[in-house]
Amino acid sequence: MIKRSFFGFTTPRIQYLPMPGQVTTPAPLKRPDNVTLLVPCPAGDVDDKLVQIGDHVKSGQKISLTSAPGAYGIASLSGTLSAIDRFPGEAGREYTAVTITAAEAETLDNAFEDRSEPTLENAAAFLACAPGAPSFEPFTEPDKPIHTIIVNGMDQDLLVMTAQYTLAFRMADIQAGIKFLKAVTGVENIVLATPRDAMHGYGEIGASVMTMDATYPSGLPKLIAQKVLEKEIPNGKSFQDMGVCFFTAEAVASIGRAFSDRQIPFEKTITFIDKQGNRSLISARIGTPIADILKEYQVSLEEKDRIIIGGPMTGHSIFSTQYPVQPFTDAILLQDHGDIALTSDYPCINCGDCVRMCPARIQVNLLVRFLEAGFYEEAAEAYDLSACLECGICSYVCVSKIPIFQYIRLAKHELGRVASEETATEEATDE
Ligand code: SF4
Numbered sequence: 492m493i494k495r496s497f498f499g500f501t502t503p504r505i506q507y508l509p510m511p512g513q514v515t516t517p518a519p520l521k522r523p524d525n526v527t528l529l530v531p532c533p534a535g536d537v538d539d540k541l542v543q544i545g546d547h548v549k550s551g552q553k554i555s556l557t558s559a560p561g562a563y564g565i566a567s568l569s570g571t572l573s574a575i576d577r578f579p580g581e582a583g584r585e586y587t588a589v590t591i592t593a594a595e596a597e598t599l600d601n602a603f604e605d606r607s608e609p610t611l612e613n614a615a616a617f618l619a620c621a622p623g624a625p626s627f628e629p630f631t632e633p634d635k636p637i638h639t640i641i642v643n644g645m646d647q648d649l650l651v652m653t654a655q656y657t658l659a660f661r662m663a664d665i666q667a668g669i670k671f672l673k674a675v676t677g678v679e680n681i682v683l684a685t686p687r688d689a690m691h692g693y694g695e696i697g698a699s700v701m702t703m704d705a706t707y708p709s710g711l712p713k714l715i716a717q718k719v720l721e722k723e724i725p726n727g728k729s730f731q732d733m734g735v736c737f738f739t740a741e742a743v744a745s746i747g748r749a750f751s752d753r754q755i756p757f758e759k760t761i762t763f764i765d766k767q768g769n770r771s772l773i774s775a776r777i778g779t780p781i782a783d784i785l786k787e788y789q790v791s792l793e794e795k796d797r798i799i800i801g802g803p804m805t806g807h808s809i810f811s812t813q814y815p816v817q818p819f820t821d822a823i824l825l826q827d828h829g830d831i832a833l834t835s836d837y838p839c840i841n842c843g844d845c846v847r848m849c850p851a852r853i854q855v856n857l858l859v860r861f862l863e864a865g866f867y868e869e870a871a872e873a874y875d876l877s878a879c880l881e882c883g884i885c886s887y888v889c890v891s892k893i894p895i896f897q898y899i900r901l902a903k904h905e906l907g908r909v910a911s912e913e914t915a916t917e918e919a920t921d922e
């Protein structure tokens with residue numbers, strides 16, 4: 492069975508845009524009247540003995556919704572909990588939205604001061620919602636030891652400059668973060684992946700530096716991991732299976748700042764791209780409604796304009812300006828309704844552009860036929876769905892304007908959901 496394209500492949504020539512020369516530090520957004528934290532926990536599981544509407548919270552305070560280790564948010568505003576609601580997230584993920592209405596005065600919580608010894612337990616219990624969303628879960632599975640940590644200093648999409656800013660202006664925090672990461676995880680082999688020419692004059696930073704190509708999608712984790720490991724990641728294997736774990740540069744800077752200052756940071760750096768394509772860096776509290784950013788920049792949206800979270804290749808649209816900034820929101824892109832490339836119901840004409848451009852060398856023209864029909868398992872089996880890097884290039888080049896990338900995301904989500912349900916059923920049967 493042919494699983495790979497036999498046409499060979501042409502490296503896509505879409506360049507990352509470097510930061511304009513005069514970028515300074517991000518413009519801080521004014522203190523919001525309310526913030527909404529999205530906690531990865533179904534609303535039905537919330538334990539009202541732990542959290543209730545009317546509770547007072549301080550900035551930096553941990554808000555646990557259940558006794559499960561990951562079901563918490565960090566208050567980014569001092570105030571009162573004014574709502575706790577179900578929030579259906581992207582691709583069917585269930586969150587609970589916890590809204591804090593601002594108090595007049597800002598008070599910092601000091602619980603982390605007592606837990607600021609750099610240990611894995613403290614990092615996992617307090618820092619998972621810090622800017623950049625550092626995840627320590629890969630270090631909790633002893634049968635899959637991590638031997639290499641990759642700090643990703645590459646922006647994940649075109650036009651985005653959040654990682655570039657972090658490398659250029661926050662190297663001291665990154666250096667501190669690398670030191671604490673080593674202490675917390677025991678992993679000594681840390682590799683910082685950066686754009687070419689991003690690292691000059693920093694001296695010893697505690698990590699080896701690997702420069703990546705300026706062509707999109709060279710900054711996506713799978714391509715970086717392959718370069719670091721000097722081998723392809725076999726189909727179906729995760730980074731963890733390969734002993735590798737990723738943190739964004741901003742996540743590492745957050746770890747450095749948290750353990751150095753003994754305070755959990757909650758200001759997120761965001762690249763804001765307006766409808767004319769102008770790029771600005773903003774610093775906003777996690778949980779700030781997008782509406783506050785639009786108001787600050789005096790942007791008015793017309794019917795059918797789009798708000799996209801992320802960049803132009805891989806971002807997803809949101810449909811409410813009340814959607815909050817999240818720990819991993821690197822970019823907000825506005826698109827004028829006149830500029831939106833609409834999808835169509837034209838059939839694939841077998842032009843082959845998607846196949847030639849796919850960096851994973853997938854036969855996308857055949858894959859898409861299975862995906863359109865909802866045959867996800869067959870697509871995964873016959874056409875290497877799991878090898879997809881989720882770069883979005885196939886959708887970008889498709890002359891028939893087929894939303895291939897959206898089909899791929901949906902298929903991966905569905906397959907993941909079915910696999911989790913099967914595992915849960917097996918575990919229940921074993922008990
Ligand atoms: S999204 Fe996946 S299938 Fe499409 S071009 Fe990128 S790697 Fe290939």
Ligand code: SF4
Pocket residue numbers: 838839840841842843844845846855856859885888889890891892893895
């Ligand atoms: S780019 Fe679109 S039309 Fe061309 S082969 Fe791929 S799916 Fe078919």
